[in-house]
Amino acid sequence: MSASSIGATDQLATPPIGPKPLVAEVGGGRLGDIWRAISRNRKAVAGLLLLLVFVVVSIFPGQIAPDDPTAQTYPPALGPSWHHLLGTTSLRQDIFSQLIFGTRLSLVIALAVGAIATVLAVLIGVSAAYLGGIADGILSLVTDVILVLPIFPLIIVITAYRKNSGLFMLIIVLGVLGWSYGARQLRSQALSLRTREFLESARVRGERRLYVILFEILPTMTSLIVATFLGSALYAVLAAAGLQFIGLGDPNSQSWGTMLYWAQSNEALFAGMPWWALAPGICLALLGAAFALLNYAFDEISSPALRVRKLERSRIPGRLPSPADTTPAVAPDRSVLKVEGLSVAYATDAGPVVAVDNVDLDVGRGEFLAIVGESGCGKSTLLYAIARLLGAPLPGEIIGGRVLFQGQDLVLLEERELRRVRWRDLSVVMQSAMNALNPVLTVAEQMRDACRAHSKMSKAEIEERSREVLRLVSIDPVHLHSYPHQLSGGMRQRAMIAMALLFTPDLVIMDEPTSALDVVAQRSLMVQIKELQERLGFAVIFVTHDMSLVSHFSDRLLVMYAGQVAELSSTRELFDRPRHPYSQGLLEAFPSIRGPKVRLLGIPGSPPDLAHPPAGCRFAPRCAHVQPRCTEGEVPLSTVNGSVVRCVLAEEGH
Amino acid sequence: MRPRGGGALSEALLRTEGLTRHFRVGKLTSRQTLHAVDDVDLTIGRGEIVALVGESGSGKSTIARLLALVHRPTRGEIWFEDRPLSRLRGRRSRLAYSAAVPMVFQDPYSSINPAYRVSHGIVRGMKLHRGDLSRTGRGAELNRVLDAVGLVPAGETRRRFPYELSGGQRQRVGFAQALALRPKLIVADEPVSMLDVSIRVGVLNLMGELREQEGVSFLYITHDVASARYLADRILVMYAGHLVEEGPTEDVLQRPKHPYTQLLVSAVPDPRAELGLADARDVGEPPKVVDPKPGCRFRQRCPLAVAECETVTPQLRELGDGRRVACHVAS
Numbered sequence: 001m002s003a004s005s006i007g008a009t010d011q012l013a014t015p016p017i018g019p020k021p022l023v024a025e026v027g028g029g030r031l032g033d034i035w036r037a038i039s040r041n042r043k044a045v046a047g048l049l050l051l052l053v054f055v056v057v058s059i060f061p062g063q064i065a066p067d068d069p070t071a072q073t074y075p076p077a078l079g080p081s082w083h084h085l086l087g088t089t090s091l092r093q094d095i096f097s098q099l100i101f102g103t104r105l106s107l108v109i110a111l112a113v114g115a116i117a118t119v120l121a122v123l124i125g126v127s128a129a130y131l132g133g134i135a136d137g138i139l140s141l142v143t144d145v146i147l148v149l150p151i152f153p154l155i156i157v158i159t160a161y162r163k164n165s166g167l168f169m170l171i172i173v174l175g176v177l178g179w180s181y182g183a184r185q186l187r188s189q190a191l192s193l194r195t196r197e198f199l200e201s202a203r204v205r206g207e208r209r210l211y212v213i214l215f216e217i218l219p220t221m222t223s224l225i226v227a228t229f230l231g232s233a234l235y236a237v238l239a240a241a242g243l244q245f246i247g248l249g250d251p252n253s254q255s256w257g258t259m260l261y262w263a264q265s266n267e268a269l270f271a272g273m274p275w276w277a278l279a280p281g282i283c284l285a286l287l288g289a290a291f292a293l294l295n296y297a298f299d300e301i302s303s304p305a306l307r308v309r310k311l312e313r314s315r316i317p318g319r320l321p322s323p324a325d326t327t328p329a330v331a332p333d334r335s336v337l338k339v340e341g342l343s344v345a346y347a348t349d350a351g352p353v354v355a356v357d358n359v360d361l362d363v364g365r366g367e368f369l370a371i372v373g374e375s376g377c378g379k380s381t382l383l384y385a386i387a388r389l390l391g392a393p394l395p396g397e398i399i400g401g402r403v404l405f406q407g408q409d410l411v412l413l414e415e416r417e418l419r420r421v422r423w424r425d426l427s428v429v430m431q432s433a434m435n436a437l438n439p440v441l442t443v444a445e446q447m448r449d450a451c452r453a454h455s456k457m458s459k460a461e462i463e464e465r466s467r468e469v470l471r472l473v474s475i476d477p478v479h480l481h482s483y484p485h486q487l488s489g490g491m492r493q494r495a496m497i498a499m500a501l502l503f504t505p506d507l508v509i510m511d512e513p514t515s516a517l518d519v520v521a522q523r524s525l526m527v528q529i530k531e532l533q534e535r536l537g538f539a540v541i542f543v544t545h546d547m548s549l550v551s552h553f554s555d556r557l558l559v560m561y562a563g564q565v566a567e568l569s570s571t572r573e574l575f576d577r578p579r580h581p582y583s584q585g586l587l588e589a590f591p592s593i594r595g596p597k598v599r600l601l602g603i604p605g606s607p608p609d610l611a612h613p614p615a616g617c618r619f620a621p622r623c624a625h626v627q628p629r630c631t632e633g634e635v636p637l638s639t640v641n642g643s644v645v646r647c648v649l650a651e652e653g654h
Numbered sequence: 655m656r657p658r659g660g661g662a663l664s665e666a667l668l669r670t671e672g673l674t675r676h677f678r679v680g681k682l683t684s685r686q687t688l689h690a691v692d693d694v695d696l697t698i699g700r701g702e703i704v705a706l707v708g709e710s711g712s713g714k715s716t717i718a719r720l721l722a723l724v725h726r727p728t729r730g731e732i733w734f735e736d737r738p739l740s741r742l743r744g745r746r747s748r749l750a751y752s753a754a755v756p757m758v759f760q761d762p763y764s765s766i767n768p769a770y771r772v773s774h775g776i777v778r779g780m781k782l783h784r785g786d787l788s789r790t791g792r793g794a795e796l797n798r799v800l801d802a803v804g805l806v807p808a809g810e811t812r813r814r815f816p817y818e819l820s821g822g823q824r825q826r827v828g829f830a831q832a833l834a835l836r837p838k839l840i841v842a843d844e845p846v847s848m849l850d851v852s853i854r855v856g857v858l859n860l861m862g863e864l865r866e867q868e869g870v871s872f873l874y875i876t877h878d879v880a881s882a883r884y885l886a887d888r889i890l891v892m893y894a895g896h897l898v899e900e901g902p903t904e905d906v907l908q909r910p911k912h913p914y915t916q917l918l919v920s921a922v923p924d925p926r927a928e929l930g931l932a933d934a935r936d937v938g939e940p941p942k943v944v945d946p947k948p949g950c951r952f953r954q955r956c957p958l959a960v961a962e963c964e965t966v967t968p969q970l971r972e973l974g975d976g977r978r979v980a981c982h983v984a985s
Contacts, residue, residue, distance in 0.1 A: 196764045196765075197759040197760070197761055197764045197765035198764060198765050198766055198767040198768075198775075200724065200759065200765075201757070201759060201775065201828075201831070202767075202775075202778075204722045204723070204724060204752065204756065204757050205752065205756070205775070205778065205779050205831075206748065206752040206753075206782050206783070207778070207782070216767055219769035219770065220767060220768060220769045222769070374850040374851065374852060375821075375850055488939045490939060491939075518709040518710055519709075519877065519878075519879070519918065519921045519923075520917055520921040521939070522921070523920075523921040523923070524921075545850065547851070547925070548923040548924065549923045551923060551924075552923070552925075575925050585852060586851060586852060587925075589851050589852050589854065589855050590851055590854065590880065590881075591855070591858075591880045591881055591883060591884035592883075592924060592926055593879060593880045593883060593907065593919065593922045593924050594924060594926065594927060595926055597883070597884065599859070600855040600858075600859075600884070601855065602853055602854065602855035602856045602859075603852035603853070606820045606822070606853065
């Protein structure tokens with residue numbers, strides 16, 4: 001899909017279930033967390049074990065190898081046997097012993113080059129980013145030049161020129177030429193950190209530059225620094241082996257690369273000594289694999305989004321039958337959308353988390369339904385589930401329930417069938433137009449793409465319709481050929497709404513469309529939405545965290561708390577007689593612009609962790625009216641004077 | 655609520671004269687000057703909470719950063735305790751000012767370094783600014799400030815990492831960092847705008863309590879006019895880099911004089927009031943103040959504009975009772 005799915009990226013800013021970068025459990029400090037994350041990651045464990053084997057071998061070669069690797073005392077060119085596990089060379093040496101003793105040098109080169117390249121990359125990349133200006137220009141230029149140099153031929157030339165300086169020279173040359181890729185990555189991450197407020201906070205506090213770089217920036221980049229080290233170690237293993245293979249470096253040293261060199265110069269493969277060449281080759285590949293595995297694992301640990309988790313449905317207690325078991329039914333005439341028992345779960349490290357729990361709602365024709373709640377209450381997830389947009393940014397899965405729209409259950413539709421419904425009959429307006437609009441296409445081009453994907457309109461019809469919808473939202477059609485960045489925030493948001501109205505849909509789903517705007521622009525956009533709705537007759541589901549914003553615009557209000565419906569009633573009724581203690585708390589949480597000034601208290605505490613929801617009423621831990629029966633069991637929804645409330649006190653008229 | 659400073663204004667702790675900050679924008683060939691803040695005179699008294707309100711891009715945050723020494727003024731002067739900041743020489747005197755005027759940031763998810771425990775920023779501040787404290791002294795002070803901002807038990811919170819805290823708790827850490835410096839004025843740049851509604855009030859109340867208990871002044875920067883009313887003694891309204899109106903909060907919000915303040919106040923959603931659609935027709939946008947000509951910057955959107963507004967930039971005029979307005983027409 002086009003604009004709507006692009007817009008979804010904005011949601012990354014507010015992860016559905018609390019922003020916890022490493023692992024969910026707390027305790028044992030951060031190092032403990034990292035260790036736990038590593039021990040759970042299969043790639044990390046495999047890489048570490050592999051590396052550990054090589055390290056042990058390189059420390060105790062004499063204890064492991066059966067023979068002296070330099071001794072030329074055996075019959076030449078033997079095949080593998082019990083005495084010579086991998087046979088002997090034509091130079092009368094034991095191949096297995098050579099392999100064992102060669103480990104140390106290959107590992108030392110890898111680690112030393114990795115260390116040198118990493119230190120250089122960090123110094124240059126982070127300084128460039130933090131200093132900015134001319135310093136950044138010069139450092140970045142040097143980095144880029146080194147990056148495009150044909151490194152390998154250059155290394156050959158340099159090491160050939162200083163042929164007799166041996167190992168030390170090899171390490172220095174590889175290290176000095178190998179930092180540029182890492183420097184570029186570190187620079188771009190440090191650049192993105194530059195706008196983070198904790199750095200500004202450190203500067204305002206009065207910290208010196210060097211302190212900020214070393215102690216504020218670097219610690220937050222640990223995972224990328226580790227990745228740079230592993231990447232350059234991998235590069236060093238391969239580059240050193242390559243150089244030694246062609247005879248550069250000291251051919252009398254003991255390493256896998258030199259083994260390859262001697263094997264090649266003695267035509268080992270053709271002379272019946274395959275292991276002379278194969279064994280060091282396999283070891284190089286394994287050492288490289290160890291570094292690569294660790295590198296991948298670190299990427300995954302530091303950005304959990306890369307991890308692929310599978311939702312374990314069996315671990316979700318007391319679920320409804322899966323969607324396929326329910327038979328589709330036709331929604332009654334008067335409602336345009338009917339949601340029944342909709343539940344959505346996310347897979348997390350700690351197991352499945354039910355973010356939307358058994359939600360029922362219906363939207364009448366031309367109705368304005370507002371859904372309010374705090375961050376993490378499941379309101380956005382619910383919206384994405386209704387529009388069947390769960391996926392990349394919000395990776396939840398519908399685990400039960402139905403979404404009846406135009407007589408069909410959207411939950412059961414294939415993507416292809418969904419495309420016929422979406423945009424034509426049900427359109428979506430995202431939170432941030434800057435992210436939802438394609439920055440390299442003009443408004444006209446984006447409207448044209450949408451029209452072509454969802455209809456057979458002619459070019460002239462598309463042009464005409466585009467102008468018409470822009471006029472609908474009070475944008476002068478001269479802006480049709482503007483790019484999104486040329487429009488102001490308010491105009492972009494209007495343009496998004498215009499695009500949603502291209503096909504006069506029955507239902508428009510809006511996810512906080514005004515929250516990026518200033519109060520004045522916010523107000524006029526709300527008035528406009530309401531007017532359009534009354535004129536064109538579409539229904540609206542409007543998600544917001546700001547109850548007061550919709551107070552004059554919505555017909556009914558749904559208050560969500562911790563993934564469940566807390567209260568659903570007419571907007572006026574909810575403002576005048578909130579029945580759920582949470583709704584009451586929300587209403588008393590924001591100061592008023594008029595009327596008497598009273599000290600407000602807000603709501604103590606914070607919403608529950610949905611991975612471990614409290615037993616019984618989920619609001620009980622924060623509730624002033626809590627009673628023993630609140631925590632005894634699940635509190636059902638009850639209907640009081642047309643309002644639906646999930647509270648044991650509701651029936652008693654509180 | 656607590657009594658207000660109101661008209662009985664204590665002596666000025668900080669004041670600015672003609673404070674101006676311009677930024678160069680555009681490419682080398684087409685250099686332009688963005689006027690982020692132009693000619694702002696403001697005063698903050700001892701123990702006073704002053705709200706600075708306006709739309710995004712109106713120059714609020716630039717003023718915060720001028721006061722926090724992140725930017726240098728293009729023109730104008732900041733006086734702190736009757737000493738001009740342009741005369742601050744050397745790291746020592748700059749540090750002394752930074753300790754007296756710390757800043758609390760907008761985004762609780764990015765304003766604390768995620769790699770350190772909560773205590774890091776607080777302890778660093780004390781190491782930089784309070785050399786008199788011993789290691790145990792710092793430990794005791796750390797507990798005191800965590801207590802003061804309601805992060806109890808302090809002994810446990812100090813060991814937490816930021817990701818273990820909620821947004822509201824993180825914002826309290828920001829205030830604890832400021833408090834550990836024994837500040838006289840805390841510049842709080844939109845400290846509640848990214849918090850959930852149910853915990854915003856807690857942070858607003860915290861600012862009020864810190865004023866009561868520690869005698870700290872606040873510059874509370876916000877776009878949320880209702881929260882300014884809840885917290886502040888005086889309010890300053892900015893539009894497109896200019897200060898357009900100031901006065902005691904309640905006066906200004908109940909009887910706004912500047913047409914922009916009127917528009918702003920009418921746009922605040924108020925569930926307790928009737929909906930007045932008449933004021934909501936405005937689809938104008940604040941101008942980008944790039945190489946501006948003289949004249950009122952609100953004139954294109956202003957229902958009261960007269961010919962004079964096109965050519966003469968209105969200056970703040972005294973209206974009595976501590977109120978000032980920059981408008982040719984308003985009275």
